[in-house]
Amino acid sequence: MSMPRVNSRWSPLRVLAYAAAGFVSLLCLYPYWWMLVSAFRSTEAILSAPLRPWPEAPSLQVLSEVASIGGTPLWRYVLNSVVITSLATAIGTVVTALGAYALVRRPDVLLLRLLRLGFLTTIMYPYMLLVIPVYIVMYKLGLLGSYAGIVLFLSLSPIQFFLFEQFFRTVPRSVIEAATIDGASEFDVLVHVVLPMARPVVATAAIVSFLLGWAQWLPVLVVSRSPDTYTLPVALLNLNGELGVNFQGIMALAVITTLPVTLFFLLAQRRVMSGMTAGAVKG
Amino acid sequence: MNPLVRRVAAGLQRSRGQRVGVFWLFVLPFAALTAVFGVWPILLSLQVSMTASATALQPSAQWVGWANYATVLADPLFVASLGRTLVYTALAVVCTIVLALAYALLLHSPLMGRGLTLFKIAIFLPVVTPDVAGYVVWRWLFDQSFGAVNMALGAVGLPPFGGLASTGTVLWAVLIAELWHHVGFYVVIFLANLALCDRGVREAAEIDGANAWQTFWHVTLPELRPALLVNSVYALIQYLKTFTVVAVMTKGGPNDSTNFVSYYAYQLFEQGRYGEATAMATILFAVVIALALGLMALQRTKGPA
Numbered sequence: 001m002s003m004p005r006v007n008s009r010w011s012p013l014r015v016l017a018y019a020a021a022g023f024v025s026l027l028c029l030y031p032y033w034w035m036l037v038s039a040f041r042s043t044e045a046i047l048s049a050p051l052r053p054w055p056e057a058p059s060l061q062v063l064s065e066v067a068s069i070g071g072t073p074l075w076r077y078v079l080n081s082v083v084i085t086s087l088a089t090a091i092g093t094v095v096t097a098l099g100a101y102a103l104v105r106r107p108d109v110l111l112l113r114l115l116r117l118g119f120l121t122t123i124m125y126p127y128m129l130l131v132i133p134v135y136i137v138m139y140k141l142g143l144l145g146s147y148a149g150i151v152l153f154l155s156l157s158p159i160q161f162f163l164f165e166q167f168f169r170t171v172p173r174s175v176i177e178a179a180t181i182d183g184a185s186e187f188d189v190l191v192h193v194v195l196p197m198a199r200p201v202v203a204t205a206a207i208v209s210f211l212l213g214w215a216q217w218l219p220v221l222v223v224s225r226s227p228d229t230y231t232l233p234v235a236l237l238n239l240n241g242e243l244g245v246n247f248q249g250i251m252a253l254a255v256i257t258t259l260p261v262t263l264f265f266l267l268a269q270r271r272v273m274s275g276m277t278a279g280a281v282k283g
Numbered sequence: 284m285n286p287l288v289r290r291v292a293a294g295l296q297r298s299r300g301q302r303v304g305v306f307w308l309f310v311l312p313f314a315a316l317t318a319v320f321g322v323w324p325i326l327l328s329l330q331v332s333m334t335a336s337a338t339a340l341q342p343s344a345q346w347v348g349w350a351n352y353a354t355v356l357a358d359p360l361f362v363a364s365l366g367r368t369l370v371y372t373a374l375a376v377v378c379t380i381v382l383a384l385a386y387a388l389l390l391h392s393p394l395m396g397r398g399l400t401l402f403k404i405a406i407f408l409p410v411v412t413p414d415v416a417g418y419v420v421w422r423w424l425f426d427q428s429f430g431a432v433n434m435a436l437g438a439v440g441l442p443p444f445g446g447l448a449s450t451g452t453v454l455w456a457v458l459i460a461e462l463w464h465h466v467g468f469y470v471v472i473f474l475a476n477l478a479l480c481d482r483g484v485r486e487a488a489e490i491d492g493a494n495a496w497q498t499f500w501h502v503t504l505p506e507l508r509p510a511l512l513v514n515s516v517y518a519l520i521q522y523l524k525t526f527t528v529v530a531v532m533t534k535g536g537p538n539d540s541t542n543f544v545s546y547y548a549y550q551l552f553e554q555g556r557y558g559e560a561t562a563m564a565t566i567l568f569a570v571v572i573a574l575a576l577g578l579m580a581l582q583r584t585k586g587p588a
Contacts, residue, residue: 011394013394014394017389017392017394017395018394018395018398020389021386021389021390021395021398021402022402024386024402024405024406025401025402025405025406027463028405028406028408028409028463028467029405029408030431031409031417031420031421031424031463032408032412032420034420034424034431035416035420038423046429047428047429050429050430050431050434051431051434051435051438094312095312095313095316096313098309098310098312098313099309099310099312099313099314099317100313101309102306102307102309102310102313103310105306106303106306109303109306112306112310115310115313115314115317118317118318118321118322119317119321121321121322121325122317122320122321122322122325124520124568124571124572124575125321125325125564125568126523126524126545126564126567126568126571127524128524128526128527128545128549129328129545129548129549129560129561129563129564129567129568130321130324130325130328130564132328132548132549132552132557132560132561132564133323133324133325133327133328133331133561133564134320134324135552136324136327136331136339136340136557137319137320137323137324137327139340141319152316152319152320153320155316156316156317156320156321185305186305186306187305190309211411212411214413215411215412215413215414215415217413217414217415217527218526218527232413233413233414233415233416234415236415236416236419237415237419237530237531240419240422240531247423250419250423251420251423254416254419254420257413257415257416258412258413258416258417261411261412261413262408262411262412265407265408265411266404269400269403269404269407272407272411273403273407273471274475276410276411276468276471277468277471277472277475
């Protein structure tokens with residue numbers, strides 16, 4: 001808003017602005033703190049003093065509470081999350097980069113334009129309802145309950161497609177033509193000219209889709225046939241739905257689910273924020 | 284090689300200009316994934332919505348035409364659910380845009396300097412936090428007996444908040460959790476747009492004697508049109524599909540007051556009522572597309588482009 005320019009370092013208005021932003025930030029971050037503290041407190045202790053800002057006696061005792069969820073050991077969920085998300089990210093990045101590249105280079109080919117339309121329609125379709133027919137497709141292909149089914153479904157991500165499409169459109173035609181005149185094949189152009197330029201966008205796309213993929217739960221739940229292929233968010237949902245609330249365990253599992261992506265985000269925050277919102281507003 | 288395959292391949296290669304061939308190779312995996320996990324399921328969904336649920340998964344599914352759509356549209360629960368979804372979406376979109384815009388303007392104001400990155404990280408962190416984890420925590424924060432929300436309200440002398448337990452407050456409770464998860468995304472988009480705006484124009488308006496409100500209304504807001512358009516379309520699509528927060532926090536209750544269309548359809552799917560579930564999916568899809576296109580057309584006609 002058009003505030004008058006302030007020259008003094010800490011005018012009352014400025015203090016007010018910082019107080020407001022600080023308050024909003026605290027509201028955003030408080031649930032994390034409460035989750036972390038609660039993971040180290042017994043359910044009875046939380047009942048008697050929910051707002052206590054730190055645990056009575058911090059211990060890693062809680063890890064035994066969640067060592068096994070629904071008869072499946074915790075390490076299995078962790079491993080599933082890491083493996084499924086990594087594979088889906090790797091496959092998705094390669095496949096989407098190549099696909100978007102072809103679509104940007106040959107918009108003159110009707111079939112490729114139709115493919116783009118099909119992809120855009122897919123991402124407009126309500127995701128949780130796409131999962132229903134995908135279940136039927138998996139059933140028909142015999143992929144129900146398999147890692148392959150989960151990984152392949154998770155590997156398509158709209159945000160990756162938009163990032164790559166936007167980037168490839170900025171590659172000057174003259175650069176590609178120059179290489180072609182020198183006798184390079186399209187394959188050479190891709191590997192030796194375009195991909196080296198695309199390194200930053202590949203990194204951004206991979207990081208963003210890892211973060212979004214880690215949070216996925218419904219496709220994993222629907223394609224799975226047993227907890228053996230569940231990822232951390234699905235295990236958390238399961239634990240949260242159980243009768244007889246294991247409150248401390250739920251909070252501990254929420255921490256385990258959240259912590260890796262939180263650290264990842266903090267390390268790459270600039271890239272994640274610009275990547276996830278890229279292309280939304282063009283200058 | 285089969286002569287037919289060879290002829291098709293040669294034809295594809297000839298299509299407008301040379302060397303399309305290798306591009307087919309590049310696009311093939313992407314095309315396969317889009318077809319198998321996008322286009323096929325959507326077509327299948329349309330097909331299943333016109334077959335009897337009991338036979339939907341069998342090779343000889345029984346064709347029933349529009350019967351499932353008729354059943355769904357005559358179901359008072361579905362009609363109520365659709366109305367509820369639209370009301371919630373309208374409320375959520377307005378709250379999201381207003382809050383995100385206000386906060387982006389605050390962060391963008393010349394009053395802000397040092398620490399801006401920290402404020403941006405704080406508002407954006409919930410966006411990349413797995414939604415299940417975030418909503419599980421909010422569910423317990425709202426708990427009536429040991430939730431921190433009511434404790435904090437009590438501590439400052441305010442009446443308790445009904446949270447998820449009361450039909451009167453549950454929509455607000457769900458909305459608060461969703462705003463926490465989503466609003467940072469919209470804030471960062473507004474900030475990106477604000478960074479492109481010309482500070483000079485605003486300063487000129489101030490020198491010409493425009494007050495803060497006039498400057499905002501006649502200078503800043505028109506400059507933010509791209510972000511407003513993108514944000515309202517994104518928010519509209521996103522809230523129409525509201526699902527995870529319901530699955531984690533309320534299971535549609537209490538008394539169906541958060542039973543939105545996507546959750547209702549999913550419940551039918553779990554009961555094996557595939558025909559009706561996919562009919563609902565098609566209806567929701569149509570609503571999403573119609574409202575998104577309508578909103579885009581509306582914003583395009585409003586004011587000089």
